[in-house]
Amino acid sequence: MNSIAPHRPLARALLGAALFVGALPAAALAAGDADAGGVKAYTCLGCHGVKHYVNSYPTYHVPRIAGQNAEYIVLALQAYRAGTRKHQTMQSNAGLLTDQDIEDIAAWFAAQGQPSP
Secondary structure, X not given: OOOOOOOOHHHHXXXXXXXXXXXXXXXXXXXXXXXXXXXXXXXXXXXXXXXXXXXXXXXXXXXXXXXOOHHHHHHHHHHHHHOOOOXXXXXXXXXXXXXXXXXXXXXXXXXXXXXXX
């Protein structure tokens, strides 16, 4: 028999919430260290730190990401690393990063002010 009686909907809801939170990836719960991220983000600045930078091939505008939402940066880097977001250079760079590296880099960029248009 189920240890949670069917007449206890609150207990079921709390158990469900606990199971959901427990199933989240550890990276989603980790906090980034902006100071460490500043060191790790150094190579990112070659493209993402140049105002109005346009990549030569393939040709596209490279966004400055200072001030971007940390969660967005985390998700983007994880997607590049997993290969679900396509860009060869970004996939190569993100493939070298640990979950903590991604969290740190995201924290540092988020702390840098407003993103440029």
